[in-house]
Amino acid sequence: MKIIQTIPVPVIAEVNGLATAAGCQLVASCDIAVASEKSRFATPGVNVGLFCSTPAVALGRAVPRKVALEMLFTGEPISAHDALLHGLVSKVVPEESLMKETKRIAQRICQTSHSVVALGKATFYRQMAQSLNDAYRLTSHAMVENLALKDGQEGINAFVQKRKPVWTNIKGISKDDKEDK
CATH class of the missing domain: 1.10.12.10 (Lyase 2-enoyl-coa Hydratase, Chain  A, domain 2)
Known part of the structure; x- marks a missing residue:
């Protein structure tokens, strides 16, 4: 996950469903994240006796502390709109627009130096x-x-x-x- 921040090109996550544990960590680690309205995000390890320690690193740097800890302590998922509100994703779009919007962002970045x-x-x-x-x-x-x-x-x-x-x-x-x- 650390390499995402050190490689010179922007890394964009496209999420269309449930991103849990390492999947949630990956979204939190990416430079930009676009999610469909149906997407949800969770760190459910605590529910099976495994605290999501490494996902906590990225999550704790992407969202406010209290939001991260509630996700980590309860394992309950948050909605795409809550993820946007707290900064886990940069944009939420209808499912049918997800790929188009992610591609638009990538193409816009490609037009820059x-x-x-x-x-x-x-x-x-x-x-x-x-x-x-x-x-x-x-x-x-x-x-x-x-x-x-x-x-x-x-x-x-x-x-x-x-x-x-x-x-x-x-x-x-x-x-x-x-x-x-």
Whole structure:
């Protein structure tokens, strides 16, 4: 599950039913989660004498403590709408729209710069474990690093020129920056 946060591409969960224990953990670990209205989420291990310890790690980081503990202590499922309310999923849609909406999100992400998304994802997860001051320091450095990326420069140029950017998806400093050094 830890690899989900460290790989450079966004990981999207599509849920259409009951996600329990490790399934619930997987949803909580993903960067984005889209669920159908009929979906439910539970950590029922306690009902068979096995506390869902590893699912608790991801769940406790995705939802408020009291929600996580109620799920872990009772094993009772929560609805898709409660999962949305508490941040376990990012969107709830009718079952017939689930695949279309998940694909739409994935395609929208694919239209952005892969190198910028990778930098942003890595920075997001790193700053989450830091103090507020350290998080701002880290993200300020990431902004400078982002501006040095070829796609960072392309995005700014495209914005100024009022055109759509053409991403290179190459990690590295821009050609202009290399010539200045």
